[in-house]
Amino acid sequence: MRCRGLSTLAAVLLLAGGVPARAAGPLLVNGNGDPLVWGVNPIPFNPDRGTLGTLDNAAAVQAVLDDFGVWAAVPTANISFTNAGALPVDVTVANYLSYLGVCGDGLSPIIFDTDGSITDDAFGPGASNDILGFASPECGSFVPPQIAEGVAVLNGKWIDGVDSPSNxxxxxxxxxxxxxxEFGHYVNLDHSQINLVEGFDDDPSNDDAVATMFPFLAxxxxxxxxxxxxxVSTLYPAASFASGFGTITGTIFRADGVTPFQGAYVIARQVGDPRLTAVGYASGARYFPSNTGGPPAPALRGLYEIPGLPAGSYTVEIEPVSHFFTDGSSVGPLDPPAALPGLPEFYNGANEAGTNPPDDPTQSVSLVVTAGATxxxxxxxxxxxxxxxxxxSAATVISTVPFTAGFDASAATSVASDPLQSCTFGGPNQNGHSAWFTFTAPADMTLRADTTGSGYDTVLTADTGSCGALTEIACxxxxxxxxxSLTFALGAGQTVVLEVASYNAGASDVLLFHLAPVLP
Structure with missing residues (x-):
């Protein structure tokens, strides 16, 4: 993916009369586990009367029509849209609160924030330099689970013909x-993190593998x-969706094999075409016991459901939801996302277990999917x-970024050759219970490492050189x-050695370690 400043595509949940819910599937789900859907087809929208950046009103409205049409053209979905008439006025920062978040007026506004001032007013000064747009169902009910009105705000500052650090x-x-x-959010789609590596690798040549609903623009x-x-077909299915495609379902359990785990990102990938024929879903995406309409069936807590798979052989794998995806960029039912209580792994058939052996997390069992069957x-x-x-000398080797994984650091020790960590509160200290990682950059890049979510007080350093003769470059x-957390730059072929230690040799516990590129 190549993007400007991790430009955010946000979902801001405005539905009246209930607690918002997020899931890698639907955005809003009631307490019974039923996703909200529009109760009418075609789905209405009301475009703004103003301009959008360099687009005059006629061009902006035509773009709205065309791009709603992208969803209507999905062959397995039964969904269409209609222009229900322009909003009464040109919506600006002076009057937008008369239309944004207002229920019962019969309007579903598509607001043209031509200069970003509405975005700044809604989210704070400077937000328009990061947020490209935001949208969601606006009004409706959890019982019955229906959307009555929606809203989308498009930030025209990004297409106003001016390119500068502040614009x-x-x-x-x-x-x-x-x-x-944003129109995906309008019909109740959540974000997706399918093909996370391609989403963050700053390489536009492979962005065909990145979903439209990825939280950042690719x-x-x-x-x-x-x-x-x-x-979209799961929420608004055409007849061919169930009959022409297969489904994989199951439950994600913790290592005890009994306790369901909510918030793992589950991916089915077709053998032979794993990048493009791939579908993801967050476990527990329909489990919201505090929402109106419940309680949900307990089995929903760790359940995943992946329909719409073309016939063929598939593997199933799980990974954590990226800790970068929070707030308006969240993915899955939990915000912030849950730390996966183990390594990413594949479904391994009869060997599935909480330990290796017998369950090697790198080994997969292929599943044959047939049309119309689950x-x-x-x-x-x-x-x-x-x-x-x-x-x-036996550090964990990180082969690709972004990398997120958890480790048990409770038995980690220290040796006399462990280096001092210069940034330690109170002065340079060797600290204790060191854990080690290495990464070799395939190209010039800037990286961010952090221990967010770990269960103890950490100190983190990045070093170059060899074990016993390390040179600290960040702490x-x-x-x-x-x-x-720390940020550092590497040249192509350069290796970094990363040490995580326990502050002042205090007790260590679960270590969650993240390494990801910082995009330009």
Whole structure:
């Protein structure tokens, strides 16, 4: 993906009369586990009367029509849209609260925030430099689970013809992806993190693998990925959706094999075409016991459901929802996302267990999917956390970024050759219970490492050189509570050695370690 400043595509939940819910599937779900859907077809919208950046009103309204049409053209979905008439006025920062979040007026506004001032007023000064648009169902009910009105706000500052640090710009062709993304939220689609590596690798040549509903803008995502098509077809299915495609369902369990786990990202990938024929879903996406209309069936807590799969052989895998995806960019039912209580892993058939052996998390069993049929009981038992690499010379090798994984650091030790960490509160200290990682950059890049979500007070350093002769290039003690984060640059082929230690040799526990590129 190549994007400007991690440009955010946001879902802001405004539904009246209930508690908002998020899921990698539907945005809003009632307490019984039923997603909200529009009760009419075609779905109405009311476009603004103003301009949108360099687009005059006629061009902006035509873009709205065209890009709602992208969802209507999904062959497995039964959904259409209609222009129900322009809003009464040109909506500006002076009057937008008369239309945004207002229920019962019969309007579903598509607001043209031509200069970003509405976005800044809604989210704070400077927000318009990060947020490209936001949208959601606006009004409706949880019982019955229906949407009555929706809203979308499109930030025209990004297409106003001015490109500067305080006024970022993207091509009109990329902004089309903003329209399509926000209109996905308008019909109750959540974000997706399908193909997370391609989403963060700053390489536009592989963005065909990134979903339209990815939380950040990628090049060319105005054409829905299979994952997007399945998401909209699940809520608004055509007859062919159930009869022409297969489904995989199951439950994600913790290592005890009994306790359901909510918030794992589950992906079915077709053998032979794993990038493009891939669909994701968050476990427990329909489990919201505090929402109106419940209580939900307990089995929903760890349940995943992946329909819309073309016939063929598939693997199933789980990964954590990225900790970058929070607030308006959240993915899945929990915000912030839950830490996966073990390593990412594949479904391994009869060997599924909470330990390795017998369940090697890198081994997969292929599943044959047939049209019109459901493969049920494809349950994944999460392997418990492996021990953290306790020796610099046997560090955990990170092969690709972004990388997120958990480790048991409770048995980690220290040796006399462990280096001092210069940023330690109170002065340089060797600290204790060191855990080690290495990464070699395939190209020039800037990276961010952090220990967000770990269960103890960490100190984090980045070093170059070899074990026993390391040179510190970055260090952080407490950046967020007791956890650490730091940013550093590497040249192509350069290796970094990362040490996580327990502050002042205090007790260590679960270590959650994240390493990701910082995009330009």
């Amino acid at each position: 970022p710009e993207i091509p009109l062709a990329d902004f089309k992806g903003v329209f399509v993304h 090049t060319g995502t105005s054409t829905p990925h299979l994952d997007d098509q399945v998401a 493969l049920g009981g494809i349950n994944v038992v999460i392997n418990g956390f492996p021990p953290a690499a306790d020796d610099c 952080n003690d407490d950046s967020s509570g007791l956890q650490s």
